[in-house]
Amino acid sequence: MPELPEVETVRRELAPWLTGRRILSAGRVAAPVGPKYARLERAVGQRIVAVLRRGKFLILPLSGGDELVIHLGMTGVLSPEPPPDHERVRLVLDGDEPRTLSFRDPRRFGRCVVVPRGDYRTLPTLAALGPEPLDSSFTPAALLASVVRSRAPLKQLLLSQRPVAGLGNIYVDEALWRARVHPLLPGRRLSLEAAARVHRATVEVLTAAIAARGTTLRDYRTVNGDVGAFGQRLDVYGHDGEPCRRCRRTLERIVVGARGTHFCPRCQRMPRSRARHSSEVS
DNA sequence: CGAGTGCCCTGACAGC
DNA sequence: TGCTGTCAGGGCACTC
Incomplete structure (x- = not known):
C-alpha cells in the first residue's frame, strides 16, 4: 500500500x-x-x-x-x-x-x-493533515500535543494523519517497534520521552524507506515500473510468528481499528496502568 | 466533537 | 477443477 x-x-x-x-x-x-x-x-x-x-x-x-x-x-x-x-x-x-x-x-x-x-x-483528511514528518514543524512536542487529549490507541491516532502526515499501516508498525511503544497505548498516556522516541523512529524509518524507494508488497510500482526495496528491511510488518530481531521473543499480530497490527510483546510493553478498581473484573 | 462502525472494491488465497 | 467464503485496508460517511 x-x-x-x-x-x-x-x-x-x-x-x-x-x-x-x-x-x-x-x-x-x-x-x-x-x-x-x-x-x-x-x-x-x-x-x-x-x-x-x-x-x-x-x-x-x-x-x-x-x-x-x-x-x-x-x-x-x-x-x-x-x-x-x-x-x-x-x-x-x-x-x-x-x-x-x-x-x-x-x-x-x-x-x-x-x-x-x-x-x-x-x-477532509488532506484539509486536516498533520505536519510533514521530514519537516522541522514535526517535533516531539507537537506530536505529544496532538495525541495527549485522546483515549484512542496511538496506532489509530497515527493512522488518522493528524499527528503526522504520511504514515500507513506498514510504517506505523515499524515506527512503533523501533520506538518500543505499544500500539494500543492510549494517546493520553504517551510520555514526552516516548513521544520523542516515536518522533525519531518515524523520521528514521521514513528516511530509510525513501532511500530504498519504498516497499512493494504486491501492487506498488514506481512510475518506471520498478519495485521498492524496503520490503526486506521490514522488522515487524508481516513477521508475526517470527522472533523479534531485537529480543528474539515471538512477534504477535492483533487487530487495531480493523488494521492488522504487528508488534513485539516484550520490546513494546504497555506501561503499567494506575491502580484498578476492584469492580473491574475480567 | 471524539470515538466507533461499516462501507467501498477486487485479487489472492484457503477450504471443500 | 471450480466454486464459495474470507481477508487485505485508506479514507470517509454515518451514528451515538
Missing part, C-alpha cells in the same frame, strides 16, 4: 517529466462515474506548474488556479503506458513522448480530482 515513501518516490519520478506540460485532455476511462474522479475536465488547457506531495497525496498545482490531487489508495499505480486493465483516468499532455499519464487502480480506493487551489473541502 503506497505510503509516504512510495508516494515520494513516485513524485520524484513524475516531477521532471510532468512539470511545465499542458494537459490536452483529462478524463475517466470507461466509467465508473463518481466523486473519486471529479472535475477532471477542468484540468484541460492548464499547465502543470509543479509536482508536490503532502502526506500520501500528490498535489499538482495547475496554471489556471486549480490543483490536481491524486491519492493512490491501496492499489493505485501511475505510469506513462496505458495498462491492460483497470485504467481509471488518463491524461494526455503536450510535448515530447511519453505524452500520456495513466492511473490504474483495480480496487478504486484511490482518488484523482481537480479542486480550486487549496480548497480541500471535498478532501
Whole structure:
C-alpha cells in the first residue's frame, strides 16, 4: 500500500517529466462515474506548474488556479503506458513522448480530482493533515500535543494523519517497534520521552524507506515500473510468528481499528496502568 | 466533537 | 477443477 515513501518516490519520478506540460485532455476511462474522479475536465488547457506531495497525496498545482490531487489508495499505480486493465483516468499532455499519464487502480480506493487551489473541502483528511514528518514543524512536542487529549490507541491516532502526515499501516508498525511503544497505548498516556522516541523512529524509518524507494508488497510500482526495496528491511510488518530481531521473543499480530497490527510483546510493553478498581473484573 | 462502525472494491488465497 | 467464503485496508460517511 503506497505510503509516504512510495508516494515520494513516485513524485520524484513524475516531477521532471510532468512539470511545465499542458494537459490536452483529462478524463475517466470507461466509467465508473463518481466523486473519486471529479472535475477532471477542468484540468484541460492548464499547465502543470509543479509536482508536490503532502502526506500520501500528490498535489499538482495547475496554471489556471486549480490543483490536481491524486491519492493512490491501496492499489493505485501511475505510469506513462496505458495498462491492460483497470485504467481509471488518463491524461494526455503536450510535448515530447511519453505524452500520456495513466492511473490504474483495480480496487478504486484511490482518488484523482481537480479542486480550486487549496480548497480541500471535498478532501477532509488532506484539509486536516498533520505536519510533514521530514519537516522541522514535526517535533516531539507537537506530536505529544496532538495525541495527549485522546483515549484512542496511538496506532489509530497515527493512522488518522493528524499527528503526522504520511504514515500507513506498514510504517506505523515499524515506527512503533523501533520506538518500543505499544500500539494500543492510549494517546493520553504517551510520555514526552516516548513521544520523542516515536518522533525519531518515524523520521528514521521514513528516511530509510525513501532511500530504498519504498516497499512493494504486491501492487506498488514506481512510475518506471520498478519495485521498492524496503520490503526486506521490514522488522515487524508481516513477521508475526517470527522472533523479534531485537529480543528474539515471538512477534504477535492483533487487530487495531480493523488494521492488522504487528508488534513485539516484550520490546513494546504497555506501561503499567494506575491502580484498578476492584469492580473491574475480567 | 471524539470515538466507533461499516462501507467501498477486487485479487489472492484457503477450504471443500 | 471450480466454486464459495474470507481477508487485505485508506479514507470517509454515518451514528451515538
